[in-house]
Amino acid sequence: MKEEKIDSIECREKSSGATSDADHTFTIGELKAGPPCCEPLPIVEISNLSLAYSGATVLRDVNLTIYRGCITALIGPSGCGKTSFLSSLNRLSDMNPRCTVSGKIELRGENILSPRVNVTALRRRVGMIFQKPNPFPLSIRRNIELGLRQHRLARGSGLGERVEKSLRDVGLWDEVKDRLDSSALALSGGQQQRLCIARAIALEPEILLLDEPCSALDPISTEIIENLIRQLSCRFTVIMVTHNLGQAQRLADFTALFWTCEGTGQLIEHGPTADIFQNPRHGLTAAYVNGRAG
């Protein structure tokens, strides 16, 4: 009888802990995005963007506006250029010498494709999370510190505070606070992905690019990451590629559908998520979201 009582108290504590975890206050990132999408302000304007590998065009004439503080989901069948598109937004496409990008990507009015752009500064402003969690084979602490040290965002004791802050923001602090100096590779897949998000937001980017962030994770980790993404969008502008239409519907304020037409990826339709899923203007969109194509 007594034991039961204790159990129930613990349970309540646990559940209250869980809720306070879920709506814990975010610390990193200025809260300037405002209530998302009530008054959408463009932050990135992409015009006539084309992308080619060794001369073969994989993406043609994309015109798209990304709104500040919103989650934009990029959907579409595999191989239609979504990931290539994403990697051109922080010039990670530069890593592949065969890749050429033309057109304009204006981040707050500045064309980031211009050769004069400082790519290091750009990538600090536009963080990226990959499909497969890729923590460095270093300790959990060092994974976050590397970027902070590189960009001189903190030093001395400030470094530790910053590490704690970013880990708390992704809800990982309580799980790892006792083993900050053990290898990040010992974490589970979901924890690794949250660590990757923590080390990205530690740099206080304006935009976060997420390339299928849950596709390598189990359903429980996926749910945790989805909640996290929802919270992220209050502080950062999020652009995510996803193959999971339900996820796009659950999370995204805007959705863009990419499709391969005659061997080249194109943007078919873009708009508020509700419109894309309920009142698609394009036949392909209707077919794709209803599972009849793709």
Next chain:
Amino acid sequence: MNVASNSTESIYSQTFGSEEPMSERVASLLVCGAAACVAMTFLWLVFDVFWSGLPFLSFDFLVDVPSSAGRRGGIGPILVSTLLILGVCMVVSLPLGLGAALFLSEYTSENTTSSRLVRYSLDILAGVPSIVFGLFGNAFFCIYLGMGFSILSGGLTLACMVLPLLIRSAEEGLRSVPDEYRAGAAALALSHTRALFQIILPSALPGIMVGLVLGLGRAIAETAALIFTSGYVDRFPDSLMDSGRALSIHIYDLSMNVPGGNNNAYASATVLLALLLCINAVANTFAHCWHRNLTAEAST
């Protein structure tokens, strides 16, 4: 039910059963036989050398000066010369080799003309007989650069010889580092140097260690390249510019030119083999520990 158990049985017998075709069994027998031959050769060699060499091995042998052309006395000065030659070789070849490997794997893509040229020349160099390196070392270091027969000439010649081995295996080690680390570093806008020294090089360390062991192994066992460069003198060397006899040359000299030198030749060979095994073991343990630290079992 019956059907299910039948099919399970047939799968079981297909995988583990005795109905393995003859050709499969012959193939696995041949493969195992080949592996056994290689292992036996190594074991026989080690056994023979240790069996004939161990009885003549003592602490005095390791520190004494050789006398009577090496028939009596020990190998003290020879060990010192050998270690000095190895030291020179590694001090020169390690930074050069790592630099070249970094150039090949991190600064050029695999298909550019420059990297192909470097790789092609390395492969040729790796196959050049050591006597040719000896002649080159003699002409270039001893005569042209005026270093004479010296430990420095010998070490430098050895460095030229082990560089290709070192570079190619370090390059392999660097290439085996997953590209996700590079992409992750780029996405965090880490500088190339920071990514290289804090993420990529540490991850590639086991591969680099393998290269180092191969290089050291080749260097410590080298005879032909040293005869013409580091010389024959079996006293303690005064400096790096002094001539010094390497262990392998000592073994060669005792067994070929000194009648009655066989016992000491075997004892020296035992020391050489033991050194090789030690280097291997140390490098392996180091690489293993490093790797375990990096990946730290999920159970911890």
